[in-house]
Amino acid sequence: MMYSSRRKPVLYFKDDRSFLSRKCTVWKLFGFCMVFVLGSLLWVQLTCSGDMNQTVGYSHLPHQPCPIERQSSSPDDPSWGPHKMALIVPFRERFEELLIFVPYMHAFLNKKKIRHKIFIINQVDRFRFNRASLINVGHMESDNDTDYIAMHDVDLLPQNEDLDYGFPEEGPFHVASPELHPLYHYKTYVGGILLLTKKHYQMCNGMSNRFWGWGREDDEFFRRLKTAKLELFRPTGITTGTKTFRHIHDPAWRKRDQKRIAAQKQEQFKVDPEGGLTNLRYKVESRKEVTISGAPCTVISIALECDFSQTPWCQSS
Numbered sequence: 001m002m003y004s005s006r007r008k009p010v011l012y013f014k015d016d017r018s019f020l021s022r023k024c025t026v027w028k029l030f031g032f033c034m035v036f037v038l039g040s041l042l043w044v045q046l047t048c049s050g051d052m053n054q055t056v057g058y059s060h061l062p063h064q065p066c067p068i069e070r071q072s073s074s075p076d077d078p079s080w081g082p083h084k085m086a087l088i089v090p091f092r093e094r095f096e097e098l099l100i101f102v103p104y105m106h107a108f109l110n111k112k113k114i115r116h117k118i119f120i121i122n123q124v125d126r127f128r129f130n131r132a133s134l135i136n137v138g139h140m141e142s143d144n145d146t147d148y149i150a151m152h153d154v155d156l157l158p159q160n161e162d163l164d165y166g167f168p169e170e171g172p173f174h175v176a177s178p179e180l181h182p183l184y185h186y187k188t189y190v191g192g193i194l195l196l197t198k199k200h201y202q203m204c205n206g207m208s209n210r211f212w213g214w215g216r217e218d219d220e221f222f223r224r225l226k227t228a229k230l231e232l233f234r235p236t237g238i239t240t241g242t243k244t245f246r247h248i249h250d251p252a253w254r255k256r257d258q259k260r261i262a263a264q265k266q267e268q269f270k271v272d273p274e275g276g277l278t279n280l281r282y283k284v285e286s287r288k289e290v291t292i293s294g295a296p297c298t299v300i301s302i303a304l305e306c307d308f309s310q311t312p313w314c315q316s317s
């Protein structure tokens with residue numbers, strides 16, 4: 001009795017010692033490693049799902065994909081197809097929107113395996129904003145390895161991954177169609193986001209350079225598509241309605257320049273049969289390769305030129 005009770009603790013002691021022996025330290029190390037790996041994976045998951053939203057203050061935005069998600073397939077992969085898109089963003093003074101737009105679109109397009117390059121066409125002259133001329137500049141300045149363009153508003157973020165951003169072989173493809181756009185619902189609307197092959201864009205002679213200030217340049221472009229006899233295509237089978245896009249524009253802060261100066265009131269509804277790529281005049285002030293939260297883009301600062309005899313309304317005062 002006394003004998004066995006004395007032996008038992010010894011046995012336990014032996015057990016404890018064997019737990020500390022070299023053989024088991026390997027297993028403990030392995031265990032620690034597993035805990036560390038799982039812990040760091042959890043950390044990556046948590047930080048990726050929230051960082052952008054918190055720092056910029058747009059807590060309602062969808063989560064930013066992780067670097068791991070982005071690298072799951074690369075543009076060198078032949079399954080991405082032969083085409084490359086020049087994503088052209090007419091731009092001025094929308095810095096906070098740009099910080100959101102570039103990483104969001106880069107991840108969105110990568111996920112859809114759309115080869116792309118983002119061009120921010122930044123208007124730095126003192127004339128009124130000219131969206132159409134900036135898109136013309138984007139077409140001229142985009143690299144030769146891109147064979148189609150997306151004219152894309154900086155404040156419109158696609159929320160539905162079923163939206164097609166592929167090569168618009170058959171004709172212009174209006175991604176931000178009137179049934180899906182949060183604000184504009186008229187049938188002939190072609191603004192917001194429109195994809196065209198470079199060939200089709202040239203067939204239209206690009207866009208008119210006569211539109212200074214907000215609006216109407218897209219309506220004039222619709223008539224160019226008709227003149228060039230191009231068929232317009234729009235998304236089908238998208239079930240998210242007017243929630244398909246998130247419009248991050250704050251109109252109270254970024255007021256639209258809707259002034260109509262002098263003859264502009266009458267001129268804004270006219271077609272411009274002559275002008276376009278052929279009479280575009282601009283100067284490249286700088287061209288910079290920029291990375292925003294890991295997403296690359298090219299920022300091209302542009303000074304547009306204005307023919308005062310033709311469009312005296314290019315100046316705001």
Ligand SMILES: [Mn+2]
Pocket residue numbers: 153155247249
């Ligand atoms: Mn807007």
